[in-house]
Amino acid sequence: MIIPEKQYKQIINSTVNLCVDVCLRYNDKVLLIKRTEEPCKGVFWPVGGRIHKGEKAVEAARRKIKEEIGIDFKGDLYPMGFYEDRYKENSFSKNTDYCTLSIVFAGDLEGLPNIVLDKTSEEIGFFNELPSRFKVQTFANDFAIEGWV
Numbered sequence: 001m002i003i004p005e006k007q008y009k010q011i012i013n014s015t016v017n018l019c020v021d022v023c024l025r026y027n028d029k030v031l032l033i034k035r036t037e038e039p040c041k042g043v044f045w046p047v048g049g050r051i052h053k054g055e056k057a058v059e060a061a062r063r064k065i066k067e068e069i070g071i072d073f074k075g076d077l078y079p080m081g082f083y084e085d086r087y088k089e090n091s092f093s094k095n096t097d098y099c100t101l102s103i104v105f106a107g108d109l110e111g112l113p114n115i116v117l118d119k120t121s122e123e124i125g126f127f128n129e130l131p132s133r134f135k136v137q138t139f140a141n142d143f144a145i146e147g148w149v
Helices: 005-014 057-069
Strands: 016-026 029-035 047-050 078-087 098-108 121-127
Touching: 016 057, 029 057, 047 057, 057 098, 057 121
Parallel strands: 016 098
Antiparallel strands: 016 029, 016 047, 029 121, 078 098
């Protein structure tokens, strides 16, 4: 069942949106796309977007790679951590409180495939660092409570 657009906009603007972001490396640099939509319009950003109901996070990451840059990525994707943010705009509304929580994945590109951008971005670039706003919080790999891990 598809949610009517008006209702979908209300949901997006009144909840925390669960997303994925994907940091794809090539030659020790990260591939970023320059966004054409809010949030972060005009900014180079990792590939990513909302997770659909019933979709596993890694499946959403692969779907977003295919949708946004046209690559059917078959390599391994590793969970790096999470990123959360609040924005004043999104692709539906201005002057809103748009909140996201992203599971951040990393993967390596084998060679440089043919990249085909969708309408949400206008350019690609390879960078040494992630955007300064994109603060990934890593999962605590060295933290364990006896008997839990």
